[in-house]
Amino acid sequence: MTYTNPILNADWSDPDVLRVGDDFYLTASSFGRVPGLPLLHSRDLVNWTLVGHALDRLEPAEEFARPRHDCGVWAPSLRFHDDRFWIFWGDPDQGVFQVNAPEIRGPWTRPHLVKEGKGLIDPCPLWDEDTGEAYLVHAWAKSRSGVKNRLTGHRMRPDATGLLDEGTLIVDADRVPGWFTLEGPKLYKHDGWFWILAPAGGVETGWQGALRSRGFFGPYEEKVVLEQKDTDVNGPHQGGWVRTASGEDWFVHFQQRGAYGRVVHLQPMRWGADGWPVMGDDGAPVTVHKLPDLPPQPPAAPATDDDFPGGRFGRQWQWTANPQDGWATQHSGDGLKLACVRSADAHDLRRLPNVLTQRLPGMPCTVEVGLRLDSEEPGARAGLAVLGDAFSWIGLQRAADGTAELVHRFAEGVADRERDAARARPAPEGWARLRIEIGAGARCRFFTDLGDGWTPSGQVFAATPWRWVGALLGLVALAPDGQGHAGTATFTHFRVTPQ
Template sequence: MRTYRNPVLNADWSDPDVIRVGDDFYLTASTFTKVPGLPILHSRDLVNWTIIGHAYTRGYDDVRPGCGVWAPSLRHHDGRFWIFFGDPDVGICWVSAEDPRGPWTPPHVVKPGLGLIDPCPLWDEDGQAYLVHGWAKSRAGVNNRLTLHRMAPDGGTVLDEGTLVIDADLLPGYRTLEGPKLYKRDGTYWIFAPAGGVEQGWQSVFRAESIFGPYEDRIVLEQGGTDVNGPHQGGWVDTPSGEHWFMHFQDRGPYGRVVHLQPMEWGADGWPVMGNGGEPVAEHRVPVPGGAPAAPATSDDFAGPELGLQWSWQANPDPSWWELRDGALRLACVPGPDDLRERPSVLGQRLPGVPCTVTVTVTLAGEGRAGLAVVGDTAAFVGVERGADGKLALICGDTDPVPVAEDGPVTIGARVGDGALVTFLADGGEIGAPFQATQGRWVGAVLGLFAAGDGAGEAIFEAFTVDIER
């Protein structure tokens, strides 16, 4: 019997939702202002996942931490894949596609407004459609409540002003109820929704005979005696054999929101039981036998015609920023903020949730600077710089520049240890002071490549390698 260990996705796959279509499982996650956003992951067993595309290809032109694409819901209806998501500054939107690999439609706003987040649709057997969503207090002034709308079956618009179906201010101990997922099973309506905040919260479910309530509630997953803090917000999915599972995240600070898989059964009293009696499992039997080992890509030899699907920009990219040619990534040394947290042209990927060593070879042609960065609420980097005098030097934090004897490729890197403590590397040795990686606004830290200057120089990156410590 094959087993798996949690987390099954050990990196920042925030606010996951998952569905099954035939024998295939698909998962998406929130991406805030990263471009492209709304990644689509595929699996045959709920444990081994690969990235197959993105559903959202344009965002904001500037970096806006904590804005953009919030918690999505993924559904398959009428032969199409649908992702509903909230942009708290725009409203509730969706994108749709026949093939999960794309192309996806441009975003459609089904309900405009500030602070509308975490939407989930339900198409009922009688042809009626519904939409539930939460509220962001930062924009709407309220939260801890869920609102339900009748929705046009084509998703074009909501059809009423909305009904407050769950006011968690009236539930003892509840705070920050959000992230609802709406289901129907054997004639009963279910809303799976987390509460209590991402760091110390829990997963609740609500059930009612009418979709408009009244709903009764139960907490079905919480930390208990485990080391999995705040286990909540995700999706319920079944397997072809009829088993039930729940995927959710755990907030791990600089590593972001990693994804766990819990067995789920329906108890004699009709309520779901998740994990081991309501506590997360560390290890369990693989849901579907026979799946091949797989994981989202990290390393990249830059030999493909397109950037690897693990990469994203911090805002809308300009095509002039980059080129793949001769087995290398070429980044133009473009102008922009010196603060890497504010620079749209940082190309990043998720920080692995376990210790690892990252290396990349960079050649700087012309003036400018370029390097490998770790970016969250704070940022640091190691790289190379060439000034007007034409001399090349290694740079890292407050360390004095180190002259490079030969004008050619330099191997730079980072060793990310326990707790996401980063030691930067250059030509095989350590450089600079250790740097503590930190989470960003609702996201984990990222590993980034950048090039900066007046636009005349170019950085040539080769062989980006991520070695995971086993």
């Protein structure tokens, strides 16, 4: 039996992986979306389900009251120590944080700032079982700190509440011929060596490196252990090593795929005769490979569909900023009731905190949802969106005379407000089915159904990513200007169907 990469075909950026007993866990970057730090579970490293999030809100709360799509939670590391789960991450504008919990589903502590500073990213801890010492390594974001391509190491308090020194430059990749943008370090102890598995060369064109030293503070020697070669897996980029109970070694990493974001691959791994790790097919990424030697599991993937029972939405959904009470209303039936939040930014979905999003699937698919515009207020609107540096959405709006109409709008990446993608037309019942057919290259075609069959709308829209984040599917309800809400809109039967 075999598996096919990617094992997670959507934007699960900067994955890190961990085994505890017979269970495997994975977390990923969540940037400015809330809740943050997704938590995935698997028994076979191939089939994954989303079981929760470790971060309820981003802090400081006032900083994330508005969308900051490329900020927030960068490149977390997931570890298990002292009978607790630990997640460390870097906020490039604040510093290195950690949360911890007795169980993967929580309760998780509030974020604790381990090291304050600008440009501190991609942290990873290590508790050395041989000596009782604790360490932390992190990389640097040049956009905030003015430096990059280097790794800094610290001795850390064993309880991870703080650091014990000012930090030491343990790897300066400017001194390594041909290496640039070294980042994303994952720290391990194996066979008497300190190991740092870290990518270099850039997200879209780089390679996976391994560095080793007999002492944590170096000196380190380096080797390229996974690169694109003649495959179509560009990057391949940052990830984590995990060993099964039977002793098999595997490496999980991401591949940048434009609007689809950073999809996740699983590579076989072994230790060569020279003591260095060998990943994939002799250093090249595999597309199809024999399954890990683990008990067979039924096919599984993070959920996408949602009937919104009781007005509640599934774990796959995230707001584009810290949410406020009243944005979604629980009730006795099915269907998601979103408040039409008034905003001066109603002309630009990229600026709205009250967009409920999930990841754009990494394969051709059809997305459908039912929508009823309950609000009677002129200007109130709601719809289904593809959201990135450019965006397009289709839905319903109350006209000045109170009638409902179908609208389809978009904005280019360089535009500061939306404009019509198609002419508005009447929707007499204030109800519609909405559809987006997403083809190769994330090219999107929009359709509506008022009960008389599907009608195409507008031109093809090519989804675009943000700087670090893949495009998102979004549900939105809004109204122009003012404060508070202007009634509600109800979404039903959200479905994502592979083509």
